Amino acid sequence: MNASASATWKTVWTDAGCASELVDGGAGLRTLIPGPGGEVCAFVVRYEGQNFAYLNRCAHVPVELDWLEGAFFDDTGHFLVCATHGAMYEPKTGLCVDGPCRGRSLEALDCRIDNGRVQVRRQQRSAHA
Numbered sequence: 001m002n003a004s005a006s007a008t009w010k011t012v013w014t015d016a017g018c019a020s021e022l023v024d025g026g027a028g029l030r031t032l033i034p035g036p037g038g039e040v041c042a043f044v045v046r047y048e049g050q051n052f053a054y055l056n057r058c059a060h061v062p063v064e065l066d067w068l069e070g071a072f073f074d075d076t077g078h079f080l081v082c083a084t085h086g087a088m089y090e091p092k093t094g095l096c097v098d099g100p101c102r103g104r105s106l107e108a109l110d111c112r113i114d115n116g117r118v119q120v121r122r123q124q125r126s127a128h129a
């Protein structure tokens, strides 16, 4: 991929669904976003009144987190949990606070609301990933 193509995918906002479908501490939204090696899965969750978006890729092994599609929170509604080995992440920071990848983080994405739709994009500093 050349430099101009790389610059294009980094700045593309991708629709993730209707903002009203996000449940605080509950159901999230998934979408595919462009990346240097092809599309990758991303997700958005709502927590304490704010929206947060991450790549759907565990910091332990690069697999998707959700145990059911769109189900990212644990039973308490305060941590994102990986279905594979149970890593627990802070919703606001993406930091793993318990599990095999403790101290590592999910890759955060930009997130915005446009006309009631949630949009996400890869952050500029993630160009290498």
Ligand code: FES
Residues within 6 Å of the ligand: 058, 059, 060, 061, 062, 063, 082, 083, 084, 085, 086, 087, 099, 100, 101
């Ligand atoms: S793959 Fe997520 S905790 Fe192991």
